[in-house]
Amino acid sequence: MELFFLAMLVLVMATALGSGYPVAFALPGAAILTISAAAVSGYLFAGDSAAYFAQGSPSQWLSAGVTNFRGIYWEVERDTLIAIPLFVFMGIMLQRSKIAEDLLVTMAQLFGPIPGGLGISVVFVGALLAATTGILGATVVAMGLISLPVMMRNNYSHPLATGTIAASGTLGQIIPPSIVLIILADQLASAVDQADTARKSLYKATTGEFSMPSEFAVTSTSAGDMFLGAFIPGLVLVGLYMTFILVLALIRPKLAPAVPLEGGYDRTLIAKAMITLVPPLVLIFIVLGSIIAGVATVNQAGAIGAAGAMIMAGYRLKEGQPRAYWPAMLAMAAVVCIFILSSQFNMNVKNIQTSTDALGIGLGVVALGALIVALLWSGKRALQIDNTLRGVMLDTAKTTSLVFIILLGAAMLTAAFRAFGGEELVKEFLTSLPGGFWAQFIIVMAVIFLLGFFLDFIEIAVVVVPIVSPILLADPQANITAVWLGVMIGLNIQTSFLTPPFGFALFYLRGVAPAAVKTTSIYKGVVPFIGLQLAALGIVGYFPSLVNYLPTRLSLLGEQAPPPINPKLQTCIEETVFTQFQSDGDRIRSAIGDAKNLNVSSLPPKLAKSFGDSLAKAENTFKLLDDIKATEVSLKQAVPAYSPLHVQVREIQRDVRKVQVEVKHLRTALSRTRGDDDAAKAARERLQASIDKDMAEVERLEARIPADWAEKNKAFKLLLNADKKARTTYRRNTDQSYKPVIEIAKILETSDALGELAPDFAALTKLADSGDATAVEAAAKALSSKLSPIAGSNDIRKELRKVSRHAARSPDDVPALKNLLVETSRVYDDEVRWRTAAKADLGEGLGKYEAAIRNTIGLRSLRRLPEGTALNVAACMSHHTDVSLSF
Structure with a gap:
């Protein structure tokens, strides 16, 4: 009976979606109806409401739904979803303020004289819009309204023009910051936990060992990692599009004729190009660069993008009028001041220690106030001119609400699918396929490709990914990373959106294209771009380092980089070190020989x-x-x-x-x-x-x-x-x-600091002569604290502890206290004496030896990997390694 209700669940959902019922209600509605039917049938025919559930019960399904609801809206660990409304606001604001239109016009003027230049400009602007909007429908509609008439006026082939627009409009699925990447990262985060648990169970079942080595664990991901992972594949896809258009224009110039530039490249055009292109490019660079550099989280970068879009809209909506650029200039000056102050002053409000620190904080507050004024000024303009801000806020609220409601409904649907044993059926089907991981992967990708004809990317990401990704991630043979799987799914979804006859991008474009453009022309135009997307999918699949390298590089070079002793790094570290031994082995042997002398x-x-x-x-x-x-x-x-x-x-x-x-x-x-x-x-x-x-x-x-x-x-x-x-x-x-x-080197390095404490020891001895045991105890403890950062000072500190204990327990026994101080001074003098001699004998030679072996023999003991080694290790770790023979 479980199979019957599972089929009922899928059928109800498919019927609701096929009839045009809103997705946000079709997903939870199908789950509620099927769960209710199974519970009632179980109670009536078997006397148990849970009789027809493969696992759990109706009450457990309800509690799972509540848990998922809380997970979506309240769990701190899932705060990445906050970035969705910020990036949506950023993209819609840039579109509503006509900055996107300015980009296309300017790019067309710059590249128009080149064969296929107008088409290349459309791809370039589509990539920029993808990096700001991340919403497929909005980008395709905007590109269709802005660029299609221009391309038709310049005698571009209708199939080529529509294909270029549709393909460029779907770049928002894969070029960060993308909403689909954020949602995929959120879904894959929980899938990684399931996959890791499954892999540990497999390891225990096959080897009999209870604990699996950490180097075999499934590699997790985050929204930042997804953005980094998708960056290079996105550029590869853009490069393929541009190359195709350029080659086609050179072979058949009539399909993509050059557009003559009226007036030539004069100062006016260059100035206009700078004003139009630089601000959006700078904004995108700051948003993505802050994530890539590890300076900002995805949420913080989204806030930066939203604020930047508001300021840009403030001057664009006021274009041609007096004081149009004043808010932007004020914001720019405030940001520059904040950066300068951050480099010159300690800007930590909780750690104000001097008047200089207070001055820096005060100036920072003034600069921050100026930035807030600039934002409010720009927001006022956006609100007053064509009610732009209100429209942007409404569209942002609608899109964000849709995403979150679908997330909740999909969570309910997934819980119902699991309750009827659907997940186990999928797992059993995939694992029983001959051909191992790649057979499973191809089947999953084919299913996602077909589902892309009928479902939006959000439904695919939240319904299909949680079910199939744990199975794929758990396989030790391929040992793929979650970020690679997410990027491959993102590329796949993008491909399916272009495929006739159901591709969503085609419907969006058909809705805004003039009647002169035939539907068959749109279908013909996207075919070569589908081929290019499939080629990009194959390239990324064959070269996983295109996805994995940047996230791995950032993790190894960031402030929170794992230490070289981390087990997951060892194989690649040893591969890098072995290469260094091959090239520098003679030098290292020579250094060891010199150290012996x-x-x-x-x-x-x-x-x-x-x-x-x-x-x-x-x-x-x-x-x-x-x-x-x-x-x-x-x-x-x-x-x-x-x-x-x-x-x-x-x-x-x-x-x-x-x-x-x-x-x-x-x-x-x-x-x-x-x-x-x-x-x-x-x-x-x-x-x-x-x-x-x-x-x-x-x-x-x-x-x-x-x-x-x-x-x-x-x-x-x-x-x-x-x-x-x-x-x-x-x-x-x-x-x-x-x-x-390194222990001896640290001891010698701190020998001067130890010698500088001689007056403190002399002062301590004089205190004993005064007979004030309380003062001696306090001075001994203070001196022990000063010795704490000095390497190898344990023997002296041990004697000082004896002094402080005696002063506390026997304050009247002054002679014994003096004897202890004499012994402490002797130990101190001996320590200073041998350190001084050792520093003269060993200092320079030991330093050379340590430097010679630091990045090879001593690598595992360092706090973090040196930059050169980290880059080599990142390149090594970006490839997938088969670990199945250890299972």
Whole structure:
């Protein structure tokens, strides 16, 4: 019966959508009707309202809906959705204030004389609008109204003109900041948790180990990562469009004729181009650049974009009138002042320590006030002129409300789909496909492509993605990142919006195109652009680094970058370091040899021995590198023969686990079947027969496992363990090689600071002569605090603690207190003496040695990766790595 209600759910939803019923109500309505029907049927025919649910009950579904409602509107972790109204406001304001129209006219004048220049200009402006609006319908309509008449007047081919406009209008799906990317990031964030849990279960089931190494965890994503990941694919797509138009115009000039420029490139045109192009480009650069540089979150960047669009609208709506640019000039001056003040003063309000800090804060408040005045001034203009601000606010509210209502309805629909076992059916179908991950991925992408004919991107993102993405992300064979999957889905959705006869972009364009443009011309025009989008999809799929590199680079270079000791970084770090050893091995060996000749006689015996051991371990690094290379070679040689067997057996074992789960459920049902009447006995017999049948199926499946599996699996595990052991030994060895060096270096570095405390120790001794034990205790504690940042001062601090304890417990025993101070002074003097001598003997040589091994042997002990190493590691990590043989 669960399948019946699952089919009913899909049918009701499809019927409602097909009849034109609003999506925002079709999704939750289908869920409510189906859940209610299942609950009532279960109560009437089985005596249990939950009887026809594969998992959970009507009450659990309701509580899941409440949880999803709270998750969408109140959870702090999902505050990324706040960026949606900000970016919508930004895009609509730029369109309503006719800045987009100015962009197209100016670009057409600049590039018109080039073959296909007008079409290239349309693509360029479409990309800019995509970077501000992110809404497909609005962009296509705006581009159709602005650019299509211009292209027709200049004798452009109707198919080429309409195809260029439709394709350019859909760029908002993939070029950040995009609403679809924000929603995909939000949906994928929860999908990553499910996928990671599934992968951990798989690891436990296949290896028998309870904890999965963190390097095998599923890589999560965020809206910022999605923006970064989609940036290069978006540029690739724009480049493909422009190249196609240019080549077509060169081959067949009549299809895209050059547009002569009246008056030539004079100062007036250049000035107009600067005024028209620079502000939107600067705004886009600031919005995206602040995210890419890690300066602002997605929400903060959205606020910047909304404020910038308001200021730009303020002068555009007043164009040609006196004082049109005054608010913009005031805002620009205020922003420049804030940047200058931030670089010259401490602008932390909670940390005002001097009058200079107070002056900086005061000036900052004045500059901020000027910026607020500029915003209010521009907003007043937008409100008074053509009631622009009111229209923008209404459109923003409508679009945002639609998005959030659909999010809520989709959450209810997804919960109902899972309640009837739909998610398990999808998972079972996909995992049973031959061909592994790529077969699953192609099927999912084909389904999303087809759904794009009928559903908007929001419905696809919130209905389909939560169901299929955990399955794809959990696969250890492909080991894809969530950001790559999100960008691929975004590109796919964009492709489906152009495909005849149901592509949404075609309907939007048809609605604003003049009657002279035939529908068949629109369909013909988008065909080559669909091919270009599919080519871009293939390029991004084949080169995942186009998506993964920028997010990985930012994470490794940002303020919150993981330390080099992070387990997920180790393989790529070692690959980078091994390359450095190959090129700089002789220099590193020479540095180790020079360090052996250093005079360590002035060091305490313990430190001298530690330093000598570290040099021996540093020399041993090269042998350990050879061990790792040997295990790598053995693994690579074994993989081709072992991998097919591994895949075959794991598939069989997966089927066995499915049957065993069914057996478990049957045995539970059998244990709950009570009574001695004929019906109960018959039910028990049926259940037992099903159990026996399933157990026979388990035996049949296990018999398919090759006889040599255990032996070959054991041999391969030995190779894996040998590689793991070699790498673990190498990592431990390098850590032990570098830590004593840096410890001694820090001690010598702080030796001058230790020597400067001599007056404090002398003053402490004089206090003891006065007999004031309370003052001695306070001075000893204060001196201990001063020693805290000085490396290697533990022995002195230990003596000071003895002094302070004695002063507190036995304040009258002054002689004993003086003896303790004498011993403390002796320890201090000895420490200063040997440090001074060691600094003279070792300082320069030790510094050279540490610098020579810092980025190789000492890399794991650093606080963060050096920039050059981080870039190499980012390039390495941007590729997907198959980890299935470890499962």
